[in-house]
Amino acid sequence: MGRHGRACRLLAGNSSTSPIPLSRGKRRASSTGTPLPCPAVDLWGSCSWYGLRTVKVGTSGSSCVPTGSPITRVLQVFVTAFKNRNVKLSENPSELMQINQDEASAVEILHRTEGFRCLDKAAVDTGKTGAWSLCSITQVEETKIILRMVPIFLSAILGYIPVPLILNFTVQQGNTMDTRLGSIHISPATLFVIPTVFQMVILVVYDRFIVPFLRKLTGYVGGITHLQRIGIGFLSATVATGIAALVEIKRKKVAEDNGLMDATSGIPISVFWLTVQFFLLGIVDVTSFVGLLEFFYSEASMGMKSIGSSIFYCILGVSAWLGSLLIQLANQVTRHSDGTGGWLDGTNLNRGKLDRFYGLLAVLELVSLLIYMFFARRYIYRNDQKVVVDEDNKIPSERAINVI
Numbered sequence: 464m465g466r467h468g469r470a471c472r473l474l475a476g477n478s479s480t481s482p483i484p485l486s487r488g489k490r491r492a493s494s495t496g497t498p499l500p501c502p503a504v505d506l507w508g509s510c511s512w513y514g515l516r517t518v519k520v521g522t523s524g525s526s527c528v529p530t531g532s533p534i535t536r537v538l539q540v541f542v543t544a545f546k547n548r549n550v551k552l553s554e555n556p557s558e559l560m561q562i563n564q565d566e567a568s569a570v571e572i573l574h575r576t577e578g579f580r581c582l583d584k585a586a587v588d589t590g591k592t593g594a595w596s597l598c599s600i601t602q603v604e605e606t607k608i609i610l611r612m613v614p615i616f617l618s619a620i621l622g623y624i625p626v627p628l629i630l631n632f633t634v635q636q637g638n639t640m641d642t643r644l645g646s647i648h649i650s651p652a653t654l655f656v657i658p659t660v661f662q663m664v665i666l667v668v669y670d671r672f673i674v675p676f677l678r679k680l681t682g683y684v685g686g687i688t689h690l691q692r693i694g695i696g697f698l699s700a701t702v703a704t705g706i707a708a709l710v711e712i713k714r715k716k717v718a719e720d721n722g723l724m725d726a727t728s729g730i731p732i733s734v735f736w737l738t739v740q741f742f743l744l745g746i747v748d749v750t751s752f753v754g755l756l757e758f759f760y761s762e763a764s765m766g767m768k769s770i771g772s773s774i775f776y777c778i779l780g781v782s783a784w785l786g787s788l789l790i791q792l793a794n795q796v797t798r799h800s801d802g803t804g805g806w807l808d809g810t811n812l813n814r815g816k817l818d819r820f821y822g823l824l825a826v827l828e829l830v831s832l833l834i835y836m837f838f839a840r841r842y843i844y845r846n847d848q849k850v851v852v853d854e855d856n857k858i859p860s861e862r863a864i865n866v867i
Contacts (some may be wrong), residue, residue, distance in 0.1 A: 464561065477690045484773060485560075489678075491658055491759030497763070499852070501577050506677065508566075513685075516813075522768055526579055530684075531570055533605075533609075533766060533767045533769060534770065534771050536598075536606075536766070537605070537609060538601050539585075539594050539598055539602065540582055540585045540598050540603050540605075540606040541582075541585075541606070542595055543585035543595060543596060543597060543598050544581055544582045544583075544584050544585040544603075546596065547584040547585060547587055547589060548581070548584065550584050550587050550589060551586055551814070552580065552583055552587065553587070555825055556574070556575045556600070558587075558588075559575065559583065559586040559587065559600045560588055560597055560598065560599050560600060561600060561601075562585040562599040562600070562601045562602075563840050571601070571764050571765035571766060572598070572601055573600070573601045573604035573605065573764060574604070574704060575600050575603075575604065575631060576604060578607065578611075578694075578850055579606075579607045579610060582603050582607060583600075584617060585597075585602075585603050586600045586602075588605050588809050594714060598856065599650075601632070602766075603768055605764045605767055606763070608762060608763060608767065608845060609617045609763070609767060611842065611843075612759065612762060612763075612842075613694075613731060614838040614842075615690070615758070615835070615838055615839065615842065616774065616778060618694070618835035618838055619751070619778050619835070620778050620781050620785065621782075621785075621827065621830070621831035621834065622625065622697040622700060622751070622777060622828065622832065623700075623778065623782035623829045623837060624698075624746060624752075624782050624785050624786045624789065624824070624827065624828075625700055625703070625704045625747050625786075625824040625825075625827070625828050626700060626744060626782075627782070627783055627786055628786045628789075628790075628824065629703060629704065629707055629740060629824075630658075630744070632707075632817060632821075633654060633707070633740070633741070634651050634654060634655075635651075635738060635796065635812060636710075636711065636714060636812065636817075637654050638651045638728060639714070639718070639727060639728055639729075639730050639735045640714065640730055640732050640733065640734040640736070640737075641729070641730065641731055641732060641733050641734060642757045642828070643733075643736045644735075651734065654734065654737065654741070656742045657737075658741040658742075658745050658748070658833045661741060661742050661744075661745030662745040662746075662748045662749060664775075665745050665746060665749045666749050667707035668750055669769045673686060674686040677824055681849075683848050683849055684848065684849075685757070685848070688844070688848055689754050689755075689757050689761060689848070690754075690758065690839040690842060691757035691839075692750050692751070692753075692754035692757075693750065693751045693752075693754040693755055693758065693835070694749075694832070694835060694836060694839060695746070695751070696729040696746065696747045696751020696752065696754060697747075697751055697828070697832045697835055698832060699743045699744075699746040699750065699751075700743070700744070700747050700751070700828050701825060701828040701829050701832050702743055703740045703743035703744055704740075704745070704824045704825040704828050705821075705822075705825045706739050706740050706743065707740045707821045707824075707825075708818050708819075708822045708824075708825060710736050710737060710739070710740065711817050711818040711821055711834060713732065713736065714730065714732055714736070715812075715818065715828060716811060717730055717731060717732045718730045718813045719813075720865060723813070724813045724814065725811065725813065725814075726813070727810075727811070755775060755778075756771060756775055759771045759774065759775070761848070762845050762846065775800055783809075788821075789823075789824075789827075790807060793806050793807065793820055793823065794806060794807055794808055795806070795835035797816070806819055806820050807820060
């Protein structure tokens with residue numbers, strides 16, 4: 464049960480779109496011998512395409528009448544606001560276009576908020592009619608909600624880059640290591656079972672023990688806020704890349720000490736040295752992957768919830784493409800004038816510089832974590848997450864903490 468299985472189950476209960484299950488692909492090599500993260504490119508990338516396809520057929524929720532594509536409604540706001548860019552905006556919210564009575568029962572009614580005032584001009588009645596000439600304030604507010612979440616999504620793209628790369632390169636590392644477990648030889652390809660087992664264990668421990676404990680301390684129904692949960696995942700990914708670099712340094716040192724620099728297998732170091740980074744990636748699955756979905760569904764309006772799966776898989780797909788681009792750039796920058804010597808050139812990991820590449824990923828992940836923290840601390844929640852019932856008076860707590 465990996466991250467995609469849990470994501471599919473979560474999305475099935477919250478969205479009208481039906482996400483496709485994912486499986487891992489086979490390892491390939493580029494023409495220069497550079498190992499590429501094909502499970503990430505082929506599968507995570509296909510998720511991005513799937514996400515773009517499902518965006519076109521969104522609905523506003525299983526309990527509401529379909530109101531058209533959410534993306535179309537967002538584009539209508541941008542186009543109408545641009546057309547009305549020279550129109551004076553009234554300070555009286557009641558003068559802006561309100562949702563009509565026929566649609567009031569089909570969508571969530573939203574009221575005007577501060578920020579992105581230029582978009583409010585889309586709800587100014589200039590005498591023109593039509594969806595591309597006049598929008599309701601609810602439609603404008605739906606667009607504002609998505610725009611406020613965009614910095615979180617962009618920082619998540621950077622934060623997820625190392626995950627598929629570590630998973631793919633770990634299999635290649637395992638091929639060169641001692642795969643014995645007692646008298647049994649373990650295929651390196653089955654190493655993916657390890658993070659799956661870790662995910663199952665961590666998920667049970669998190670839901671049954673950690674969340675109830677934190678709920679008593681913080682009052683949040685999830686123990687911590689959604690953005691805090693995502694941040695824990697990015698922190699785990701940062702530590703995982705750093706440990707991956709240290710393990711690779713250790714593996715190469717053992718190979719050099721034993722005169723096995725040209726060997727493709729049999730290096731006397733246990734493959735279970737790789738389990739620590741797998742454990743941390745399991746934490747990423749349980750925290751940031753699920754947390755990002757919960758964050759979107761808790762913050763998005765009813766009419767926008769159907770594109771949650773599309774946005775999530777687009778984030779994964781773009782992360783995979785950027786990871787492949789990073790491999791190519793690292794090779795080009797570090798390659799010698801004669802076309803050899805790139806960090807990941809060739810098929811011999813012992814002669815390559817995978818440890819340096821992991822170090823680069825660790826720096827990139829640290830930078831993405833800092834960027835994420837910058838935006839997360841400034842994000843204001845639309846909905847109160849502190850809804851734990853007071854045991855004395857049996858009423859929801861009125862105290863709300865809107866920022867991390």
